[in-house]
Ligand SMILES: Nc1ncnc2c1ncn2[C@@H]1O[C@H](COP(=O)(O)OP(=O)(O)OP(=O)(O)O)[C@@H](O)[C@H]1O
């Protein structure tokens with residue numbers, strides 16, 4: 634398995650508050666892996682470190698290159714692209730314009746148009762609404778747009794931070810069908826979720842983060858059957 638992302642002994646926090654305490658994590662090329670954990674476990678903090686927004690100690694390599702000390706835009710340029718928790722779409726721009734913003738780093742117009750076609754095929758609702766002002770769409774549609782915009786940058790590794798957050802169950806189901814299709818294309822995905830049941834339906838394996846430490850890791854099947862996961866996350 635080629636290493637796409639490799640994190641070892643990552644420690645980070647905010648001022649005197651230490652949030653991550655020596656996290657180890659790996660994602661191979663073509664894998665779909667989840668980071669699961671309750672509110673405040675440190676999931677987004679981990680992602681902030683990976684995107685160059687927060688300093689950390691320990692090591693992190695993306696495609697064998699260190700991440701530490703690298704500017705966020707350079708990390709994106711290398712192909713590590715995140716969809717943050719708070720989607721950050723441009724509400725006044727149309728769906729199409731939002732998508733094209735995500736493609737600005739792809740140098741050739743023909744490549745951009747090709748990726749656009751793929752994104753619109755993955756999310757037909759975005760094709761249907763391409764002329765609509767993005768801010769007038771539902772939360773679920775905006776989440777799809779945020780993912781579509783990230784895809785426009787041709788990620789080598791796509792990271793999703795709690796895509797289901799704040800969405801109605803029906804919308805979540807639709808969104809996750811799209812995430813599953815996306816994973817099916819062979820794209821490497823790191824999915825961060827609080828909803829353990831949902832995430833374990835689409836990824837092959839996962840890490841469970843508790844208090845800034847990896848408490849448990851294993852295949853989706855192993856985790857679904859783990860007593861700890863059942864008691865603490867599945868309520869059964
Ligand atoms: N900018 C910040 N400044 C200070 N403390 C922060 C900051 N962001 C997060 N924290 C603290 O760090 C801890 C971990 O937060 P983090 O956002 O990483 O959790 P999370 O696992 O993503 O949770 P959630 O599922 O709610 O998004 C929490 O105690 C939080 O209060």
Ligand SMILES: [Mg+2]
Pocket residue numbers: 676677678718794795
């Ligand atoms: Mg978070």
